[in-house]
Each structure stands twice: as structure tokens, then as C-alpha cells.
Amino acid sequence: MKVYDVVILGGGASGLFLANNIKGKVDYLIVDKSEIPKKIKISGGGKCNFTNDFVSSSNYLSKSKKVSDILDAFINKDVIEYFKDIPYKKIKNHQYFAKNSSYIIDKLNQKKFIAKILSVEKIKDMFCIKTSKGEIRSKKVVVATGGVSYKKLGSSAIGYEIAKKFGHTIVPLSPALVGLTLQKEQFWMKELSGVSLKAKVRAGEKTFYDDILFSHYGLTGPAILNSSLYWRKGKISINFLPDFKFYSTNKTLSNSLNLPKRFVLGFLRANGLEDRPLNRSKDIVARLKEYSFAPAGTFGYERAEVTRGGVDMDELDNLESRFVKNLYFIGEVVDVTGELGGYNFQWCFSSAKLVSSFLS
Numbered sequence: 623m624k625v626y627d628v629v630i631l632g633g634g635a636s637g638l639f640l641a642n643n644i645k646g647k648v649d650y651l652i653v654d655k656s657e658i659p660k661k662i663k664i665s666g667g668g669k670c671n672f673t674n675d676f677v678s679s680s681n682y683l684s685k686s687k688k689v690s691d692i693l694d695a696f697i698n699k700d701v702i703e704y705f706k707d708i709p710y711k712k713i714k715n716h717q718y719f720a721k722n723s724s725y726i727i728d729k730l731n732q733k734k735f736i737a738k739i740l741s742v743e744k745i746k747d748m749f750c751i752k753t754s755k756g757e758i759r760s761k762k763v764v765v766a767t768g769g770v771s772y773k774k775l776g777s778s779a780i781g782y783e784i785a786k787k788f789g790h791t792i793v794p795l796s797p798a799l800v801g802l803t804l805q806k807e808q809f810w811m812k813e814l815s816g817v818s819l820k821a822k823v824r825a826g827e828k829t830f831y832d833d834i835l836f837s838h839y840g841l842t843g844p845a846i847l848n849s850s851l852y853w854r855k856g857k858i859s860i861n862f863l864p865d866f867k868f869y870s871t872n873k874t875l876s877n878s879l880n881l882p883k884r885f886v887l888g889f890l891r892a893n894g895l896e897d898r899p900l901n902r903s904k905d906i907v908a909r910l911k912e913y914s915f916a917p918a919g920t921f922g923y924e925r926a927e928v929t930r931g932g933v934d935m936d937e938l939d940n941l942e943s944r945f946v947k948n949l950y951f952i953g954e955v956v957d958v959t960g961e962l963g964g965y966n967f968q969w970c971f972s973s974a975k976l977v978s979s980f981l982s
């Protein structure tokens with residue numbers, strides 16, 4: 623039976639980027655149940671936000687302190703250089719989007735062995751990978767099977783199962799970059815479905831100044847999605863008037879605040895307050911500047927862009943298992959989760975690049 627030098631489990635962003643970096647140097651095989659990297663396809667609203675000018679370890683949540691070392695293996699400037707021949711655009715002056723995600727796919731995609739990965743065993747120095755289409759043998763294995771969010775795109779927990787089987791700890795998983803659901807006291811927000819505004823949202827130690835969007839399910843929009851990464855159970859705080867400077871006027875709140883009228887009236891009604899002149903409403907302005915509440919939960923894995931948690935990076939040396947030689951983990955399956963804005967693909971590329979240097 624043929625023995626590959628390297629088998630890459632998962633042909634998404636991290637697996638494909640790795641394959642492109644070892645091409646022509648070693649005999650490898652990518653195993654995936656899908657021909658198309660579906661997450662790349664739909665990412666960034668079909669335009670794949672592939673990196674960001676502000677990449678640093680502070681944009682990532684991880685139990686480990688090693689994120690920065692791994693990002694250094696292939697920084698944002700390297701990513702931009704790598705994709706320089708595809709049409710792309712800088713948005714908000716720091717986020718890099720392809721004109722269409724198909725350009726990224728065309729650059730990265732490769733021939734794969736299409737099969738479902740079932741399990742991995744190590745017998746002496748050889749890995750035996752069981753798939754729905756038979757067994758594959760390899761000297762080295764790289765697990766790049768991603769997280770469990772967006773199941774409809776083919777995600778599975780196989781990467782975590784492989785890690786556990788080989789003795790690794792999985793830092794607890796939860797949906798992240800996801801909308802937040804509401805408790806009864808905040809159901810008034812659901813009636814504002816469709817309203818959006820710019821606010822400062824604080825969760826834990828982090829504050830995000832960006833759009834929030836009211837929906838039938840609860841709260842969403844970039845500032846909320848980012849906050850969900852740092853939110854555990856407990857309160858978040860929203861400043862609905864981040865740039866507001868108090869001034870004197872007899873105009874009512876709904877006519878003087880730089881906020882959607884529907885929102886101001888909904889807020890006042892829900893809190894048993896009247897639409898008073900701004901002059902006499904310093905107390906209400908203060909409440910709008912510091913509105914704290916505890917979300918009920920999240921919209922769940924089906925709508926989460928990423929999975930928080932994963933294979934504990936402190937049990938990996940340069941992303942190689944400390945327990946099993948020649949077994950590596952890259953991309954989202956590792957306990958490193960980036961904020962919204964291209965940070966997650968950047969992590970995929972950096973982690974894949976680092977591992978590529980140990981495979982060839």
C-alpha cells in the first residue's frame with residue numbers, strides 16, 4: 623500500500639494554503655468530503671476578507687500565549703503579497719476583501735481525495751487514516767478540519783475527536799462571532815427589527831465601536847459579533863451615544879438625539895420614560911450611554927462564523943503534538959479564534975505556513 627509523506631485532513635483555507643506551500647517538495651494528499659472550500663466561498667459576504675492591516679495577537683482569543691509567534695511565521699504583509707495578483711479592495715481602510723471569493727479559491731484550490739474522514743490511528747511510525755473510501759497511510763498527518771460552526775457547509779467535530787484520541791485537551795468549545803439572544807426584559811429590541819446604529823459595545827475587557835443591528839432573534843451586526851467572542855455568561859454594556867456631547871435644547875429626545883427615532887421611542891417606552899425635552903433628560907442620556915444587560919445566549923453554531931476553543935496550543939510545539947510525533951494541527955481546530963475582519967483567515971495562513979516548514 624502507498625505511503626504518503628504527508629496527509630492533510632481538510633481542504634479548507636488552512637489545508638489548501640499548506641498544500642500550496644509544500645507542493646513539489648513532498649508527496650502529499652488532501653482528504654476532504656467536499657471539492658469546494660465552502661467557507662471561503664461564502665466568507666465576507668462572498669468577497670472573502672482575507673486579512674487586515676491591524677493583525678496582532680490582541681485580535682485573537684486563546685488560552686495560549688503563543689499566538690504572536692505563530693502569526694510571525696506569515697504576517698499580514700506576506701498574505702497581501704501572496705494574493706497581490708488577484709483583484710481586491712481595502713475596506714474601512716484596513717480590511718482586505720477579494721473582488722470575489724472565487725479568486726481566492728482559484729488561487730488555492732487543488733485536487734483532493736473526496737471522502738469522509740472517519741478516524742486516525744498510529745501504528746509504529748505510520749498513520750492509518752480510515753475514510754469512507756478506504757484506508758490511507760502516511761508518515762505525517764496535519765489536521766485542518768476546522769471548527770463545528772455552520773454545519774450546513776460540511777463542518778464536523780472530527781478534528782477534535784482525533785486530538786482527544788491522541789490525548790489532547792480541547793479548550794471548551796462555543797459558538798463565536800455570532801448574534802446574541804435576549805432575555806424577556808430586552809424583548810423590546812426585537813420590535814426594532816431592521817434598525818441599525820453605531821454603538822460602543824463592551825464585553826469583558828474589550829470594547830468594539832461599530833454597527834449593531836436589531837433583529838427578530840436578538841442583536842447582531844459587527845460590534846455584537848465581535849463582542850460575542852469575549853462574552854461569557856453575564857452582562858454586556860452598550861453605549862448608544864458614543865459621540866454625543868450634551869447641548870441645550872427644548873427639542874424632545876427623539877428629535878434631538880442622533881439616533882433612529884424608532885429606537886429612541888422603543889427605548890423610552892420599554893423603560894417607562896417619556897419623550898422629554900433634551901434639556902431635562904440628562905439622566906436618560908446617561909442611561910443610553912451605559913446600557914447594561916445580560917444576553918440570554920447566542921444564535922448558536924448554525925449561525926456562528928467560528929468556533930471558540932479547540933485543541934490546546936500549550937500541548938503543541940510549533941503546532942506539532944507534544945504527545946504524538948509528526949501529528950500537526952492548523953487553522954480553526956486549534957484554540958485560537960480571531961475577531962471579525964480577516965483575522966481568522968490570517969490565522970489559517972500563518973499556522974499553515976509555519977507547519978509547512980517542518981514538512982518539506
Ligand SMILES: Cc1cc2nc3c(=O)[nH]c(=O)nc-3n(C[C@H](O)[C@H](O)[C@H](O)COP(=O)(O)OP(=O)(O)OC[C@H]3O[C@@H](n4cnc5c(N)ncnc54)[C@H](O)[C@@H]3O)c2cc1C
Pocket residue numbers: 631632633634635636637653654655656658659660661662664665666667670671672737738739740766767768769771772775776777778779780926927928952953954955963964965966967968970
Ligand atoms: C459565514 C462565514 C463567513 C466568514 N467570513 C470570514 C471572513 O471574511 N474572513 C475571515 O477571516 N474568516 C471568515 N470566516 C471564518 C473562516 O471561514 C474560518 O475561520 C476558516 O474557514 C477556517 O479554516 P480551516 O481551514 O481551519 O477550516 P474549514 O475552512 O472549516 O475547512 C475544514 C475542511 O475540512 C472538511 N471536513 C471537516 N470534517 C470532515 C470530515 N469528517 N471528513 C472530510 N472532510 C471534513 C470540510 O469539508 C472543510 O473543507 C467566516 C466563516 C463563516 C461561517
